[in-house]
Amino acid sequence: MKFLGEKGVRRVLAGIAFSAISALLLIALFIIKEGLPFIISYGPVKFLLSSDWQPQAGKFGIWPMIVASVWVTLGAMLVGAPLGVACAVYLTEFVPRRVMGVIKPTIELLAGIPSVVYGFIGVMVLAPLIRSQLGGPGLSVLAGAIILGVMILPTIISISIDSIQSVPNSYREGSLALGATHWQTTHMVTVPAAKSGIIAAIILGMGRAIGETMAVIMVAGNAVKIPGSALDSVRTLTANIALEMGYATGQHRQALFATGVVLLIIIMILNSLAGMAIRKRAGKR
Amino acid sequence: MRIPPRYTQTAAKLVMGLATLATLAILVFIILFVLEKGLPVVGFKFLLSAPRDMGKAGGIFPVVVGTILLTLVAILIATPLGVGTAIYLTEYTRESRATRIIRFGADCLAGIPSIIFGLFGFIFFVTILQMGWSILSGGLTLAFMILPTIIRTSEEAIKSVPNSYREVSFSLGATRWETVQKVVLPSALPGIVTGVMLGVGRSIGETAAVIFTAGSSLRMPSSLFDSVRTMSVHFYILAREGISTENAYGTAAILVITILLINLTAYGLMNRFVAKNN
Numbered sequence: 001m002k003f004l005g006e007k008g009v010r011r012v013l014a015g016i017a018f019s020a021i022s023a024l025l026l027i028a029l030f031i032i033k034e035g036l037p038f039i040i041s042y043g044p045v046k047f048l049l050s051s052d053w054q055p056q057a058g059k060f061g062i063w064p065m066i067v068a069s070v071w072v073t074l075g076a077m078l079v080g081a082p083l084g085v086a087c088a089v090y091l092t093e094f095v096p097r098r099v100m101g102v103i104k105p106t107i108e109l110l111a112g113i114p115s116v117v118y119g120f121i122g123v124m125v126l127a128p129l130i131r132s133q134l135g136g137p138g139l140s141v142l143a144g145a146i147i148l149g150v151m152i153l154p155t156i157i158s159i160s161i162d163s164i165q166s167v168p169n170s171y172r173e174g175s176l177a178l179g180a181t182h183w184q185t186t187h188m189v190t191v192p193a194a195k196s197g198i199i200a201a202i203i204l205g206m207g208r209a210i211g212e213t214m215a216v217i218m219v220a221g222n223a224v225k226i227p228g229s230a231l232d233s234v235r236t237l238t239a240n241i242a243l244e245m246g247y248a249t250g251q252h253r254q255a256l257f258a259t260g261v262v263l264l265i266i267i268m269i270l271n272s273l274a275g276m277a278i279r280k281r282a283g284k285r
Numbered sequence: 286m287r288i289p290p291r292y293t294q295t296a297a298k299l300v301m302g303l304a305t306l307a308t309l310a311i312l313v314f315i316i317l318f319v320l321e322k323g324l325p326v327v328g329f330k331f332l333l334s335a336p337r338d339m340g341k342a343g344g345i346f347p348v349v350v351g352t353i354l355l356t357l358v359a360i361l362i363a364t365p366l367g368v369g370t371a372i373y374l375t376e377y378t379r380e381s382r383a384t385r386i387i388r389f390g391a392d393c394l395a396g397i398p399s400i401i402f403g404l405f406g407f408i409f410f411v412t413i414l415q416m417g418w419s420i421l422s423g424g425l426t427l428a429f430m431i432l433p434t435i436i437r438t439s440e441e442a443i444k445s446v447p448n449s450y451r452e453v454s455f456s457l458g459a460t461r462w463e464t465v466q467k468v469v470l471p472s473a474l475p476g477i478v479t480g481v482m483l484g485v486g487r488s489i490g491e492t493a494a495v496i497f498t499a500g501s502s503l504r505m506p507s508s509l510f511d512s513v514r515t516m517s518v519h520f521y522i523l524a525r526e527g528i529s530t531e532n533a534y535g536t537a538a539i540l541v542i543t544i545l546l547i548n549l550t551a552y553g554l555m556n557r558f559v560a561k562n563n
Contacts, residue, residue: 009462010377016369020436021390023429027397027405034408086304094298095305103309105552110312112483112548114490116521117537121315123524150311157308183294204396211398213493214521238400238493245407245497260404264397271396 031264035257047258053224055244060255062262064226068141068234069210069266071227072220075145076152076209081202083149084156088198091157092164093186104161111154119218122147127219136231139221144234147219148212152205159204163197164190200277207270211263213238237263316541323538326531332539336503340519341529345536347505351420351513354506355499356488358424359431364481366428367435368470371477374436375443376465395433399493402430406498418512423499430494431484438483442476442558443469475558482551486544492517516540 004012039047042060050061087107091100122143131138167190175185191198221233222243235243241256241263248256334344370387378384406426416422446469454464470477492515500512501522514522516536523533 006460006462013369013373013377016366017373017387018390019366019370020394020432021386023432024390024394024397026409027394027401027429030405030409030413031401034404083304083308086301087308090298090301090305094301103305107308107312109545109548109552110316112486112490112544113315114492114517114520114540114544116490116492116517116524117315117319117541120520120524120533120537121318125318150315153308153312181290181294183297184290187297207396211396211400213398213400218521218525238398241400241404242493242496245404257404257408260401264401267396267398267401268393271393275392 028264031257031260034254035259035261038251038254038258039261042255042258047255048262051226053240055248055252055255058251060251060258062237062240062259064224065235065237065240065259066262067226068220069236069238071141071230072144072148072216072234072236073206073210075141075230076148077202077206079146079149080152080156080205080209084153084201084205085160085198087153088157088160088164088201089186089191092161093182093190100161104158107154107157111158115151115212115215116218118147118151119215122215122219130231134231136229137221137233139219139233140231141220141227141234142230144216144220144236145230147215148209151212151215152208155208156201156205159201160194160198163194163201166197167193196277196280200274203270203274203277207267207274210236210270211238211267213242217242316545319534319537319541323534323536323541326535327538331535335505336532339528340503340523340532342532345516345519345532345539347503348514348516348519348536349539351499351506352489352515352517354420354509355423355427355495355513355515356485358420358509359427359488360481360485362425362428363432363435363484367432367480367484368439368477370436371439371443372465372469374440376461376469391433391436394429395437399430399491402426402494403497405429406494411498417510418498418500418502419510420499420506420513421509423495423513423515424509426494426498427488427491430491431487434484434487435477435480438480439473439477442473442480445476445559446472475554475561479551479555479558482547482554486547486551489515489540489547490517490544491515492521496521516543 047060047062048066049063051063052059052061053064091103126146127138127143130136130140130143171189171193172185175189180188216236217239220236220239222235222239223233224235227234237259241259245256331344332349333346335346337343374384374387403426406422410416410422410425411418450468450472451464454468495515496518499515501514501518502512503514506513517540520533520536520540523529523536
């Protein structure tokens with residue numbers, strides 16, 4: 001790169017540095033370009049709030065998928081958030097540093113397990129269990145929620161641990177010096193001080209859950225209907241795209257991109273909320 | 286009636302300890318379950334022979350080759366972009382509106398679900414740029430996906446190179462770029478490699494973004510414009526279409542072992558790197 005000279009190198013690097021934001025814009029641009037015209041021509045209200053999804057008949061209402069995504073994601077949060085936060089608090093406050101130094105990387109390592117593997121375990125182990133114990137088809141909101149809840153554990157735990165660790169030790173010492181027990185200190189001082197980081201962790205986990213595709217396709221059953229109970233089979237927004245993308249053409253394909261637009265908007269909202277929570281914490285220091 | 290703080294503490298510790306134990310147990314169970322069912326199928330013959338009958342019998346050789354090629358393309362594209370971005374952010378600018386935009390872009394990109402990457406790759410690389418379902422389309426899509434990971438890890442690695450290294454190099458008359466090339470990058474290398482390896486792990490495990498961009502051909506690829514099926518996609522198809530539970534477990538076991546080994550090496554490198562620089 002000698003021929004470029006120092007200034008040239010700087011320019012090239014500056015250009016490269018904008019690759020990520022360019023990629024982001026390119027992705028948003030093309031998804032919106034393919035999906036938005038359809039939403040407008042079909043009618044946003046009809047597209048979002050009608051329950052009729054019959055691509056062959058030209059009916060594209062994604063309300064059941066929106067409801068399904070919300071239920072499965074909320075279910076996943078019910079499983080993942082308490083378990084993850086409890087785990088993070090226990091590991092940072094009640095376990096020797098050395099033990100935590102082993103367990104945290106182990107949990108992060110497990111974040112690398114592909115989503116298809118989680119889905120497969122759901123199909124082979126969890127769904128039969130639900131079918132035999134609770135009834136219903138097994139592949140259901142409940143199965144999806146549990147599998148997603150487990151999948152987002154590493155995200156929630158890892159980010160929560162970082163935020164709890166960044167609480168200054170003087171806070172803890174102050175509380176202990178006042179005669180509070182270790183647990184009182186934890187739940188009245190340390191955790192509240194780390195609150196915004198923990199909230200960010202939960203929101204990011206939520207983003208992962210709502211965006212997850214393969215595991216959910218495998219375990220949630222994929223029936224297009226508004227679930228009557230947690231044991232009903234459902235199809236999420238992501239599953240809807242992935243299941244039909246392979247053969248969709250024309251208006252049907254546009255409708256799937258439009259589903260992608262809806263998903264993208266939800267994710268952007270969640271990410272900005274998480275970003276706000278993180279910045280709030282940074283502002284406090 | 287007030288419960289003494291000692292008791293609530295014991296109860297809280299118990300509950301949280303159980304939650305931790307449950308979390309670890311679930312995660313360990315998943316790995317052991319896959320290995321137990323899959324390892325009996327796995328062997329050199331499984332890895333190195335061609336699949337027969339849509340994967341019902343035979344091995345997964347073209348799938349392994351496809352996975353490696355796709356990952357290589359992704360890494361070869363994402364690494365220069367990611368490391369270049371990290372060098373620019375750490376060595377060439379101060380915090381400004383531009384760096385905030387760059388970081389914001391990387392953060393947002395990291396949060397985008399893989400199915401959206403798949404949709405984008407399908408419409409942009411496969412359809413508009415007419416690359417078809419191919420190694421190139423899939424690799425480019427994956428490159429976009431792992432870019433934020435590589436930027437983030439490389440930035441951390443470069444930041445942790447002590448400033449004195451740079452000062453010595455400058456004082457010897459080296460230019461900024463010479464310093465970056467000969468002093469900063471070599472010292473930051475283990476950290477950068479960690480980021481790249483995490484990217485490799487993500488590429489190998491990805492399904493949704495790959496299935497719509499690289500396709501699912503089981504044939505041996507002969508050029509970058511051929512469609513391939515990665516291990517994750519193969520596993521998904523075997524499992525979902527009920528082609529062969531046995532071979533699905535075998536593929537899953539290889540997938541999990543590969544990814545765990547890669548991530549383990551990455552973390553190992555990172556730890557040694559951090560220890561060295563402190």
